[in-house]
Amino acid sequence: MFCKNCGAALDDNADFCPNCGVAVNQDKLANDQQKTATNAIAIVGFVLSFFIGLAGLICSIIGLSKAPQYNGKGKGLAIAGIVISCLSMILSLSLFAN
Ligand SMILES: [Zn+2]
Structure with missing residues (x-):
């Protein structure tokens, strides 16, 4: 070279x-920068899932789909975000139902 x-x-x-x-x-x-970069969308999705279920769910799904590009970083966080956003949506629906 x-x-x-x-x-x-x-x-x-x-x-x-x-x-x-x-x-x-x-x-x-x-490539190295991408590998060491943080999967920010997964973190955003995780945080949003506590407050805005649907937005958190969408960001977490995007974060999960992007995780392989980040060497698998944020995968666990994205899955947690999906679960929590589903739970928070169910919770808010049941609150509204009452
Ligand atoms: Zn040179």
């Missing part, structure tokens, strides 16, 4: 060019 900026020979696993310091292997970097 060679640096796209200065043409120096690089180690295949190098993230930065030792000659000019430019970030190389952008695909790997982007």
Whole structure:
């Protein structure tokens, strides 16, 4: 592999060019960032599930579907969000029914 900026020979696993310091292997970097990123939508869904059942359910389902992109992060949280949002919707329905 060679640096796209200065043409120096690089180690295949190098993230930065030792000659000019430019970030190389952008695909790997982007992939690593995605893997370490937080599955924010799963957290949002989990929090919302306590207050707004339907919104929490939707966000949790999205969070669950996106979990594989985040190396499985947020999967448990998303499932918990789905369960809690269902329970809170049932609870609010039974409150309204009375
Ligand atoms: Zn370079």
